[in-house]
Amino acid sequence: MLHFPIWKRVLIWALVALGVALALPNLFYNRVETHNDAAAGLESGAPETPELRADLAQWPGWLPSSLVSLGLDLRGGAHLLAEVQVEDVYAARMDALWPEVRDALRDVRDTVGTIRRQDGPPDELRVRLSRPEGMSAALEEVRALAQPVVSLTGVGTTDLEVSSQGDTLIVRLTEAEARATDDRTIQQSLEIIRRRVDEVGTREPTIQRQGTDRILIQVPGIGSAGELKALIGTTAQLTFHPVLGRAGSAEANPGPGNIVLPSLDEEGVFYRLEKTPVVTGEDLVDAQPAFDQNGRPAVNFRFNPHGARKFGDYTAENIGSPFAIVLDEEVISAPVIQSHIPGGSGIITGNFTVEESTELAILLRAGALPAELTFLEERTIGPELGQDSIEAGRIACLVAFAGVLIFMALSYGLFGLFADLALIFNVALIFGLLSAIGATLTLPGIAGIVLTIGMAVDANVLIFERIREELKTARGPARAIELGYEKAFSAILDANITTLIAAVILFAMGSGPVRGFSVTLGLGILTSVFTAIYVTRLIVILWFERRRPRTVTV
Template sequence: MKLNYRVVIFALSIIFGLFFSAPSLFQMQDGKKITLGLDLQGGLHMLLGVKTEEAVKSRIKSIAASIKHFSERKDILIDSLHFDENEITFTLLDKDDAKTVQTFLHEIEGAVVVVVDEKISLSLTNEEIAETEKQAISQAIETIRNRLDQFGLTEPVVARQGEEKILVQLAGIKSADEEQRARELISRAAKLELMAVDEDRAARVHTMSESDAAAYGDVILEDAANPEIKHLVHEIPILDGGMLTDAHVGFDQNNRPLINFSLNAEGAEIFGDFTGKNVGKRLAVVLDGKVYSAPVINERIGGGSGQISGSYSVMEAKDLAIALRSGSLLAPIYLMEKRSVGPSLGADSIKASMIALIGGFILVIVFMIAYYRVAGIIANIALIANLFIILAVMSLFGATLTLPGMAGIVLTVGMAVDANVIISERIRELIHEGVSTHRAIEEGYSNAMRAILDANITTLIAAVVLYAYGTGAIKGFAITISIGILASMITAILGTHGIYQMLEKRIQKSKNNLLWFGIKG
């Protein structure tokens, strides 16, 4: 027997498969392991709705804030800046600024600007409203996925369901505390706003109604620590969380957790300009409609950074930082359906899948040995190696195994052995024609290669399409099929070919084709 490069590569692939699949097979504490999906280990299944109309209102409010900042930066005098769910209105005090203001407004995408004398109104087109609502759903999906990734859950399923619904599946959520924490993280708007306190009327806040405050362009907000405390702030924020670039947990001098946040260049400029012009006044840090702090501005604050302090635990602070980093939701979400999947379902599913996998595997092995003799044993070695490589690759990347994924592995067993069946039949045909063993092996692989490549490439293309356009369990199926196809190219083609080349002289010397290939003559 003589080693060749094909056998060396095959041996290395087996060692790779055994080494990296061991932590998953034996549930070792060290090493990367395959995680089980919702259908195998249980977890949380939720269907969420999105209040898309709130996204339009938020867009209008953001435009109003931009108009206010633009007028202050350009020293343009405006009055009665007001907005509602559909429209922004304000009065221009100097006609000479009309051209500058209108140029700025017309640059806003999807805006309809109407000018009557000095009064200017802005609204959004129906197309822009529809696009904003559509974007709110897409953004919610991406934001929720980012939050759950940072939360530490492996491959959560977050996908659009219909037009305005979001499907969320979280594997491994078992306790009520874990479920509550995940739900709060998903649903939290995490809308950060820096808002100016109305110093002229703040003392009257407890005697004012919402309508009284609205008449002055203000809004009354609760204090996060004590709902009895009210704050009167200007309705249009100085800036919002859309300009936030980072948020992380820190600690104050009393070792209490707080959130340190940073703003982008535009936010830092607005923040610096406002604090510079409002020394001695208060700036409210508002999160999800509640005032967390309202410190007095002692000097201009440059650098674009700030803090959110409050009475929360370290875990709550971490979750809040995750929500802020991943971005605020453009529109609130609400729970439409919730279902807890118990681990017993997972155990039953695993048992049934393992029976199918082991049963199919044993039947294939028995058939190959009975029909192809030693050639069947060689094919079986390749098949076993193929399974270890699939598990190793999935473990290495921390992939999630779902029930369809297990079905993909079962299907891969048949596909992997199929290549060796084609090769063995080609070799048998050539031996039956009387050609030498060396020529039968080389031409057998050469003749079978086109059919094998065609079948594998077309299946791989289908798997790539499934992964690109599928969600959740479909992606799991596509991943296992793809890994199995690529592994079979190493084991069923390269590996077995190398074994035949290594054993070629022994095969020729024995002249027992029945023993080696299951064919007489």
């Protein structure tokens, strides 16, 4: 009767104590935050000054120091509005198409004569034929390269528009393909920005599309808009180009189909490269910080099978030739290919620090931005703007908390007080879990906590009402309490699982504020079930074992 093993009692109280300990730093938010900033400064190599030691002493080092981060609407942060330069993607698409067009025209060389790529607008590929009379054959060959447009609005159309002007063949994207490319570019930019800003998934940034080519980015807890721009503004576009030679300056004429790029490490040195890369960072599947054979920081990289095949074939065919590794239009290094490099892996060396090699590896893993971002609007939002929201949220939580406590005490007497005690533990566990995972609390998150407070006692109401029913059968108080918990368990589980499924769907499908609400709601469901089924039951058992009442009034 009401048997609870010792190990289970110890485990329950240990989990409650752990949750309270993790939530405790949030009661001393400013002191703990000062301590954390000082600890981070020492770890980064800052000199240990008396002021820094005083800040470090604000909070004991042996206690948990994780805090619930406050969102942009509660604490402030950075706000950016960026415009995606989709024209860059058109130019890259034309550059990537040139080898295919060249190979296709070589099949009809007798008819079209020699071919040469001409300079033109970024969104066009222009090819001059030495025999204009073979233009119809050239048009037929190039049009055969067109593929169907992959979009709902482009069904039945192809991606390339091929025309001629005198002795020049012109290739450009069709209007349907341009629209589809714009959509893909924006979606890819959104995902890459999200991965860079919120790699662990708990910062809860607001990253969403605005209009046709703009992206809104709001990240709480970041000190300035400049810091956010530094995090996402780098394209981290890695490419590998054949080296044609060195150039005297950036203004040197590279020739049709070529480019001149500066060296990252050697000041005043410029390289003349083929504009079309052999392989790009889009084929990268992994990048990790490492050290080269001389112990200097470097980055190991690995290509997917497609990139590995192209990389291996080129190195096998060009042994003894220099090969430029280009990052964001700067030549990191231009080593000479000594031997065939199979397997699709290699190492990027340069004058890196450990921090720079780590940051470069992260950017490469997150993927390259498909196009440059132009920041049209940037703001740093101060914490005072969210003070009204904090006060409103605090009042809502206190009113909901007080109302539930009073209702349970009046409705169920001593058992209601047991439920109130468990509700206090429940809120502590929610904040403890939020602190442990480093989640960000937003105004919708506060709404989730308020809703959880109201829902938390539902399980206790089911249990207490079931105990009332069992007491009417004269089974005795111990047996009535035990049956009340056992028979209410399935109803509690069913009700909370359905709500938890809704929270998971909101988290998976939503973003920003919606995710903030779903996180607190989901954690609140888990802690509510735990406190109702185990904590209140253990409190009731301890009371019953101490008092041994002959009758129980619920």
